Amino acid sequence: MTGKERAEFRAKANNLEPLFQIGKGGVTDSVIAQLESVFNTHELVKVKILLDTCPDKPRDAARKLSAATGADEIQVIGGVIVLYRYNEELHKPKKLLTFAQKIPASKRHSITNRKRIKEHNSK
Numbered sequence: 001m002t003g004k005e006r007a008e009f010r011a012k013a014n015n016l017e018p019l020f021q022i023g024k025g026g027v028t029d030s031v032i033a034q035l036e037s038v039f040n041t042h043e044l045v046k047v048k049i050l051l052d053t054c055p056d057k058p059r060d061a062a063r064k065l066s067a068a069t070g071a072d073e074i075q076v077i078g079g080v081i082v083l084y085r086y087n088e089e090l091h092k093p094k095k096l097l098t099f100a101q102k103i104p105a106s107k108r109h110s111i112t113n114r115k116r117i118k119e120h121n122s123k
Contacts, residue, residue, distance in 0.1 A: 006074055010075050018080065021048045022047060026056045026061070027056055027064045047083065049081065054079075
């Protein structure tokens with residue numbers, strides 16, 4: 001990851017709220033599983049570490065989380081960690097509706113009839 005990409009993600013993370021906290025249990029399997037489920041719907045995740053109770057230092061916790069989830073460590077400031085993992089599902093193009101799907105069936109019938117009448121009259 002380039003420095004510019006990292007800077008962009010840091011800027012985006014400023015507006016995010018931490019999605020969960022790590023407390024006295026530290027980085028456990030349940031925390032990693034919770035982070036994996038968060039990465040299904042988010043690419044950029046902010047995690048809060050409770051400095052008074054967590055046995056891990058924030059930098060160590062960030063390394064553990066990024067190694068366990070395959071995420072990139074974007075930033076560690078105080079007790080806040082920002083992680084990024086690309087999610088292909090979030091970048092898939094959305095299915096666009098066709099003309100027939102956008103218009104209700106009751107109106108669709110009258111529109112096609114009008115087109116047929118116009119075509120017939122223009123001949």
